[in-house]
Amino acid sequence: MTELKLKLSVLPTEPGCYLMKNDDGEIIYVGKAKNLRNRVRSYFSGAHDEKTMRLVQDIVDFDYIVTASEIESLLLENTLIKKHQPRYNILLKDDKSYPFIKITKEKHPKLVVTRIVKPKTGIYFGPYPNAYSAHETKKLLDRIYPLRKCNTMPDKLCLYYHIGQCLGPCVFNVTDEQNQEMIDGITNFLNGETDSVMAELKEKMENAAAELEFEKAKEYRDLMGHIENTMAKQNMLTKDMTARDCFGYAVENGWMSVSVLFIRSGKLIEKKAEMFPINDDIEEEFFRFIMHFYDLNSNLLPKEVHIPKEFNVDLLDEALPVAVKGPMRGPKRQMVDLANKNAKIAVENKFEMIARDEERTIKAVETLGDIMNIEAPRRIEAFDNSNTQGVDPVSVMVSFIDGKPSKKDYRKYKIKTVVGPDDYASMREVVRRRYTRVLKEGLPLPDLIIVDGGVGHMNSVKDVLINELSLDIPIAGLRKDDKHATAELLYGDDAEVVPMKKNSQSFYLLQRIQDEVHRFAISYHRNTRRKTSITSQLDKIEGVGPSRKRKLLKEFGSIKKMKEKNVEDFKEIGIPENVAKNIVKKLSE
Structure with missing residues (x-):
């Protein structure tokens, strides 16, 4: 997640497409953006609907492609979705293509809108990201250039001839020169030479408005808008089909x-x-x-x-x-x-x-050393305890090297010598075990030890290090506020509060350390409780060995559900009657 945040912080503000990936490197979502930085960052902040929340939970990495315009990113998005078929994309995943406007290659050509490209069957223009505008532009071209409309040549004049949108090649002799003149006009128009047509439409719109024919004026205005949308430059595309x-x-x-x-x-x-x-x-x-x-x-x-x-x-x-x-x-x-x-x-x-x-890690470490007036603590080891009213007490240690977690150096400890909820005694036991082994095996000593707690925890650690192991290592405490957030760093013989800016990288480093050691301790304690809870209750029942214990857990899922069952329920899954009675009796107790 740290690397992901770094990538988010340096995203360009250009238009383009982004490709979200899961932990298998699979592309799970493709999107486009006018501003890549703002769009991609938005996934990781603010409230989202359920679908987007599921997507964000699966994202561990992303890639992006910068484009020259937003329209180009739209076209590229379509291409990438078809290629990768990301499971979170639903709108463009059906493999539909953007439409092309085509002049068919026939004796009497037609003008059509199509999504299938067969280069030898005609002249293609596009693709066009706005399908509606493409169809509207085709309608406009039908009014200006009356190519034939019928798929099969009829034997009499049709409606299109009578409304001026066809020259009637089914009845009249339409020459190749006439057809070519219309093809040239359409080609010039679709290649962007629309000034004369736009000027004519503007004049008609103004005349219609002057004569209070507002519906007709609106129609001309809309047609001009469709032309502008359709004629948008597509620098992402080349006119040929060369690979x-x-x-x-x-x-x-x-x-x-x-x-x-x-x-x-x-x-x-x-x-x-x-x-x-x-x-x-x-x-x-x-x-x-x-x-x-x-x-x-x-x-x-x-x-x-x-x-x-x-x-x-x-x-x-x-x-x-x-x-x-x-x-x-x-x-x-x-x-x-x-x-x-x-x-x-x-x-x-x-x-x-x-x-x-470097600013959030190495420099943060160096600044922390300056603030505490010690050597830069390149290796920091932090401790935290976890238990439930003294039951299943555990402790953990996390290690940060140059401001980054070194997970291979993390350690877990089950408390062996302490009875009841005694945090100070637990801390003494774990620190003693940790650094006795470090000295025995010649492992590197930390530059700073941090305990999750206040003065009492710090004194417990000092007692072991100085009086028992003769080690002189700086010891600091991290104290939380009422909201259980990192509040103060304690250090020195009198455990004074070290003045720090709450928005500094050094303070953020301490927050990361405290959050990580707390997460690690809670996770380890929960796993320990789960195992001991299940094991202790079933292992005390006569006739229930490892095989039957697995069978019971597979069938019923938990001790709670087993307590709701009777002897017959256990017999139905193959448990002998005498063992079933023992299970019901022990669990009821």
Whole structure:
């Protein structure tokens, strides 16, 4: 969770798509954002509905792809959902495609909206993220360019001819020149040359408004809005269907980041980014990465590879069995620029995460040492006790090295010599056991010992360390407030409160330590209670051995439910009558 918070803190504010992952690395949700930082952070703060809460509980990591616009992120989101089929996505998971506007390749062509692309059957424009606007634009084009409408040519003129939306090729001779003129007009329109049409619609809208025909004026206004939505630039897409990979790079602090954008069927389908230390010339490192990136004998290579123009394109073109290009301008150059941008963000994030991690760990440790007037406590060991009115008393120790938990050094202790709820005696026993073993085995001693408690707990530890083990280790206590939150750090011979800012990284470090040792103690105590509770009651019953105990727990689940059963209930699962009577009798007692 700590690493996740760090990644959240350095997210870019660019538009793009984010991919949420579970602990198996599986992509469980894909979303888009106008601002990646704000959108992804929103999952981890505030109130959510039940579905989103379940999603957030499963998230352990995420990745993201920066895009050039919000519309591009919308298109990319659609592609990624279809590819990965994340289980938390429900709206776009049905594998529906965004629509295209198509001019069919026939003697008398038609204008249609379709979601299926077959390149040899016509000219395609799109895809369009707003399906409604695509259909409305098609209706507008039907009014301006009267191509045929019927799927099967009729033998008489239809309604479309009479309303001026068809030239009637079923009856009249419509020439190839007439059809081509309409195709050229539609092509220019859909390629963004809409100024003349928009001017005409605006004039009609103003005239209709002047004549108080407000319904007609509204219709013209809506058509202009549909055209603007449909004509939105799609820099994420290329006009051809060539499979190409676009490489970008960035260099910072002796590290190189390389980002690869995979373009298939005109769409960005995936991004990969790698980071590695530079040991050679930048161009050499970049080319070495690309050569290792591909299996040169594979039949899945792209048709083209695009790289930044400053590199020796001819050299790489000769080395790879695919066309290598360094685009100078246009959409292909924009794709390489986007790859560079993703690489730059990745390497900047890496060092920003390192800086923030250092601030919250190593620097926090150094500052803590300064505040307490001791050497920087690189190794901190913290203790806490847990019991229920003296029953099943346990104690634990957690270890933090350079401000980070070192879980391999955590230890659990069952209290052996203390009878009843005596926290001070329990603390003395555990500290004695811990540091007697440390001295015996030559293990590293901590730079600071923290106990969850106040002056009494600190004095218990000092008594053992100084008087019994002759160890001189700084000892501090963490005292909680009425809300059971970390409130004060106690230190010194008189156990005085150490002045600290509550919003400092050093104080946050102490909070993390206290929360972690408390969590570890409670978890261990609960497990111990559960085992002893089940074991002690069943093990005292004559005739119930390990095998029957497993059988009883499997069948009834808990001691509580067993107490509700009678002899016949136990006999039904194969328990002999005399043993069943013993169970009922003992549990009733």
